[in-house]
Amino acid sequence: MLIKLKIFRFDPGKDEKPYYKTYEVEADSMDRLLDCLNRIRWEQDPTLSYRWSCGHGICGSDGMRINGICGLPCQKLARDYKEEVLIEPLPVFKVIKDLIVDLDPFFEKYNSIKPYLITKAPPPDQERSQSAEQQNFLGKAIRCILCACCTAACPVNQNTETAGYVGPAALVRSFRYLFDSRDEGSEERIALLDRKDGAWGCQTLWKCTEVCPKEIPVTKEIGQIKKRIYETKDPKK
Numbered sequence: 001m002l003i004k005l006k007i008f009r010f011d012p013g014k015d016e017k018p019y020y021k022t023y024e025v026e027a028d029s030m031d032r033l034l035d036c037l038n039r040i041r042w043e044q045d046p047t048l049s050y051r052w053s054c055g056h057g058i059c060g061s062d063g064m065r066i067n068g069i070c071g072l073p074c075q076k077l078a079r080d081y082k083e084e085v086l087i088e089p090l091p092v093f094k095v096i097k098d099l100i101v102d103l104d105p106f107f108e109k110y111n112s113i114k115p116y117l118i119t120k121a122p123p124p125d126q127e128r129s130q131s132a133e134q135q136n137f138l139g140k141a142i143r144c145i146l147c148a149c150c151t152a153a154c155p156v157n158q159n160t161e162t163a164g165y166v167g168p169a170a171l172v173r174s175f176r177y178l179f180d181s182r183d184e185g186s187e188e189r190i191a192l193l194d195r196k197d198g199a200w201g202c203q204t205l206w207k208c209t210e211v212c213p214k215e216i217p218v219t220k221e222i223g224q225i226k227k228r229i230y231e232t233k234d235p236k237k
């Protein structure tokens with residue numbers, strides 16, 4: 001089948017402003033949109049720039065906007081698109097070239113929430129063990145591949161006045177450690193999260209949950225963080 005992709009193009013080093021270019025490419029029934037992009041790049045236009053690595057929803061590097069919705073082209077079958085497909089970079093972030101955006105601000109926010117296990121007790125002789133039940137509670141959050149689709153789709157992050165909001169991806173990682181039975185840093189984590197640009201920045205608009213390619217219940221996990229902050233302040237609740 002023939003598929004048409006209308007792709008955002010912008011090279012700040014040479015273009016005065018962004019423009020769209022439409023390409024037609026032959027796709028097989030099992031081809032994903034990423035295969036179509038690769039075919040365009042390999043056979044028609046080697047100047048087209050985008051990130052990808054694994055091709056299978058694992059590395060999280062090919063986040064982009066597909067028909068206005070943030071997602072991964074490696075997880076979208078071309079045959080599911082009957083009309084021309086609009087391909088654009090993730091919103092919120094500065095475009096470096098074509099579909100490649102500057103994710104430094106995303107990772108700065110992510111690093112700000114201490115995305116690692118905080119422990120105070122001396123390390124045990126072997127690993128820090130955890131029961132299957134405790135691990136299952138975090139099981140969905142652990143699936144996060146840091147693709148940034150949720151943060152780019154979040155209306156709070158899209159609003160320049162509230163753009164300082166730490167964003168859903170960082171909050172999913174906070175959830176993962178705040179509720180980890182082995183973590184001993186909950187006091188400092190709560191101090192980082194109990195802020196209007198922390199967990200309280202979330203307005204429960206659900207866009208993050210809608211777009212997450214790993215089906216993580218992002219908004220629900222942010223809600224659990226808010227509940228935990230509330231209970232910490234008033235343990236009777």
Ligand code: SF4
Nearest residue numbers: 154202203205206208
């Ligand atoms: S639920 Fe919260 S984090 Fe998710 S999109 Fe809405 S405001 Fe953003």
Ligand code: SF4
Nearest residue numbers: 144145147148150212
């Ligand atoms: S929570 Fe989902 S959408 Fe957000 S970065 Fe992780 S995998 Fe991507």
Ligand code: FES
Nearest residue numbers: 055057059060074
């Ligand atoms: S290419 Fe790795 S997640 Fe899509």
